[in-house]
């Protein structure tokens with residue numbers, strides 16, 4: 001019997017119109033867990049590096065995490081994986097909400113799409129019954145609108161629907177997949193779904209999931225719930241409001257935006273407005289939020305209520321959470337009223353709330369600097385808000401300049417030329433990042449930005465505080481109940497971290513400490529992404545309820561897999577390395593492991609080199625960032641080394657890359 005997982009994947013070939021139920025190998029679950037881990041294994045096995053994002057051979061995998069559908073609080077993530085049109089590397093974006101548990105209850109762990117449908121279709125999964133249905137009547141419809149219509153026509157009000165909007169249909173590189181209470185937004189997954197001709201996947205399941213040791217498992221779940229209650233009543237002192245509690249940053253509940261508006265950058269990520277947050281602004285923004293926010297809402301089986309339904313006057317209701325509250329407002333140099341209204345359009349169109357505002361602000365900066373002219377933007381309104389609506393409409397329809405901008409700032413800048421590249425300044429691996437520009441280099445964040453392959457800093461950070469507490473007595477109080485640390489040494493790292501002087505950034509945390517901290521943080525995110533756990537209850541906040549000490553027990557009693565901390569760390573390292581191997585095979589190298597040039601004003605090239613050299617060694621990668629044969633062997637990934645040797649990425653006799661490949665980078 002399979003526990004926690006169903007052991008069945010749905011394979012749908014859209015070119016042939018075939019649907020197959022395929023049993024998965026339980027040995028793969030032991031080695032790669034589930035969710036991201038087994039998604040990566042499938043992509044490695046079946047999508048060779050020659051396959052382009054929009055080729056029929058590219059797969060789009062919707063993987064429910066290993067523990068999704070079990071009673072574990074907050075375990076509801078769908079990990080959507082493919083080859084990204086934006087980066088041409090592996091994409092894995094998480095979707096919360098209700099979709100993954102519903103898929104499990106229908107009897108499947110993953111939906112794997114391949115090929116391309118000649119006509120627009122949607123997929124309807126109800127337990128054993130799976131159909132590919134005509135979606136021509138849904139063409140051009142909004143993502144939320146589509147979900148509503150599908151539920152109505154199926155007469156299935158409880159169906160969970162993941163859908164794309166117009167942006168996905170038109171293969172906008174930052175198109176999202178929307179799912180009512182969450183979305184898989186980053187890296188253009190919606191564009192791949194649109195390219196495959198799939199408007200939506202609707203699912204309803206009425207089955208159940210087996211738990212290996214139900215009594216033990218429920219006791220663990222109960223402990224987690226108790227701890228969440230405790231943390232909700234005891235916010236962490238000494239850190240900014242949004243980092244004090246659990247869950248996604250509580251942007252829907254909080255009205256105090258002093259920190260974001262005065263520290264993050266406005267416009268095209270270049271302007272800081274240090275005195276922006278006045279009493280008048282606070283009053284106006286609070287009123288706006290209270291008038292438009294109709295309800296706080298949670299994902300499946302979670303008490304945290306990180307999201308909210310937003311009902312702008314005269315517009316349909318939509319769901320919002322986290323920093324997307326501010327992205328449109330700040331990019332357009334406008335106010336919250338505008339941000340909440342345009343986000344309704346953007347959600348229906350199905351676009352990423354981080355990239356889209358940056359792309360539009362980038363276009364306006366090019367216009368202000370004469371690189372784009374009136375001839376490129378015919379009929380564009382003169383006011384900032386009007387321009388944003390105008391640009392958004394053109395981007396999702398790929399009309400005129402919108403067709404160029406729809407490929408994101410990196411590719412658009414290449415196409416526009418004439419100095420536009422300089423304005424695409426906030427990218428990592430060709431992908432837009434948080435609009436944050438700082439002064440002093442932080443060695444931990446340098447490594448996370450440079451080497452992260454989720455390519456989104458908020459999904460790498462967590463666990464270790466972002467800044468030192470000013471006084472030692474406060475640091476001592478912080479570490480007292482910090483039981484989540486994998487090793488006591490992390491407490492000492494934090495205790496000795498000072499805001500100024502010898503033990504401060506950029507040389508403290510030291511290079512070795514930085515490697516330890518980044519590895520811990522990254523590991524927790526990768527574990528979450530395999531189990532389907534929301535990062536908001538594990539890898540992202542300080543002192544979370546799920547951690548390296550209780551996760552093995554969840555896996556053992558839930559999935560019936562013999563597990564301890566060491567085995568779990570090894571499994572996470574295995575599929576983390578496999579993700580890197582997929583990207584290395586697609587041409588990624590050391591040259592691509594870097595933060596945006598202007599992320600910090602004060603840079604330290606020698607220190608940065610040492611950080612990267614040491615971290616690569618620590619991870620078992622060679623000088624060029626390629627996993628070595630020895631480290632691959634230790635992780636049972638000999639098939640990866642054989643492939644690397646066959647392709648000339650590693651030489652047969654040693655771990656050094658072949659000379660002609662050493663400087664290779666992501667294909668242009």
Ligand code: SF4
Pocket residue numbers: 074075076096097246247248297298299300302303304305306307534535536537
């Ligand atoms: S913590 Fe928030 S984002 Fe995470 S599952 Fe719960 S409600 Fe959803």
